[in-house]
Amino acid sequence: MTAQLNPHGDVAVLVLAAGAGVRLGPGVPKALRLLAGEPLLVHAIRRVAAAPSVRLIVVAAPVADVPGVRALLAPVAPVVVVAGGAERQQSVAAALAAVPEDVGIVLVHDSARALTPPELVESVAAAVRGGLPAVIPALPVVDTVKEVGPQDRVLGTVDRSVLRAVQTPQGFRHDVLAAAHATAGDPLTDDAGLVEKAGIAVTCVPGSELALKITRPLDLVLAEALLGVR
Numbered sequence: 656m657t658a659q660l661n662p663h664g665d666v667a668v669l670v671l672a673a674g675a676g677v678r679l680g681p682g683v684p685k686a687l688r689l690l691a692g693e694p695l696l697v698h699a700i701r702r703v704a705a706a707p708s709v710r711l712i713v714v715a716a717p718v719a720d721v722p723g724v725r726a727l728l729a730p731v732a733p734v735v736v737v738a739g740g741a742e743r744q745q746s747v748a749a750a751l752a753a754v755p756e757d758v759g760i761v762l763v764h765d766s767a768r769a770l771t772p773p774e775l776v777e778s779v780a781a782a783v784r785g786g787l788p789a790v791i792p793a794l795p796v797v798d799t800v801k802e803v804g805p806q807d808r809v810l811g812t813v814d815r816s817v818l819r820a821v822q823t824p825q826g827f828r829h830d831v832l833a834a835a836h837a838t839a840g841d842p843l844t845d846d847a848g849l850v851e852k853a854g855i856a857v858t859c860v861p862g863s864e865l866a867l868k869i870t871r872p873l874d875l876v877l878a879e880a881l882l883g884v885r
């Protein structure tokens with residue numbers, strides 16, 4: 656059944672799905688690879704669409720797959736599908752261009768974080784709604800982290816208490832994200848990085864173990880196990 660989005664919601668979610676998935680190994684673009692029999696993108700969209708304050712979902716798809724992604728998602732949720740770019744940052748910019756000005760909050764989300772629960776979408780949006788310009792979900796770093804130099808020589812041990820592993824959805828006031836992208840330089844790995852460069856405060860909220868990014872083959876195994884136990 657097609658999910659209904661909230662026409663009175665104040666949130667647009669940009670769902671990025673234009674990446675190749677090189678680290679996952681050869682195959683179709685990562686967002687279209689199967690997890691428990693369904694494409695990662697379908698898992699991701701179903702969860703985003705279940706978040707009550709979402710009014711609009713814009714998907715950035717691989718250029719060649721735009722019609723196919725529209726057809727794939729039509730029975731899942733109402734979405735706008737645009738062509739993504741060669742870099743993640745370009746895919747964000749293309750999706751952002753499809754968001755009307757009157758939407759106050761924009762979240763940027765990786766389809767690769769396919770099991771992200773709707774509650775995380777809501778908690779990030781609520782923090783922006785509460786007055787923060789930029790909000791990112793994050794988890795503490797669990798490993799000891801070393802700085803390494805030439806010949807793999809360890810230079811030192813980093814104080815991990817000040818480190819966080821950052822997830823998506825990352826949430827922004829619409830004007831803040833638009834301004835950061837309008838002045839963006841070399842591509843960065845996340846949107847919060849652009850906002851930081853503009854000198855605007857970025858605040859962490861608790862992330863979720865379920866929001867793991869499916870990057871390597873083992874992550875698919877882990878995600879399938881998580882689906883099995885839920």
Ligand SMILES: Nc1ccn([C@@H]2O[C@H](COP(=O)(O)OP(=O)(O)OP(=O)(O)O)[C@@H](O)[C@H]2O)c(=O)n1
Pocket residue numbers: 671672673674675676677678679685686715739740741742743744746747764765766767768868869870
């Ligand atoms: N040009 C790109 C590159 C990435 N992404 C999206 O950004 C998210 C995070 O990227 P990552 O997980 O690193 O995906 P890939 O770039 O596909 O992975 P790889 O580097 O292994 O190819 C993914 O949902 C991916 O589809 C995108 O929309 N457009």
Ligand SMILES: C[C@](O)(CO)[C@H](O)COP(=O)(O)O
Pocket residue numbers: 743765820821822823844845846868
């Ligand atoms: C946006 C992101 O998922 C936050 O962790 C991450 O930066 C994407 O990075 P990648 O280089 O595409 O794996």
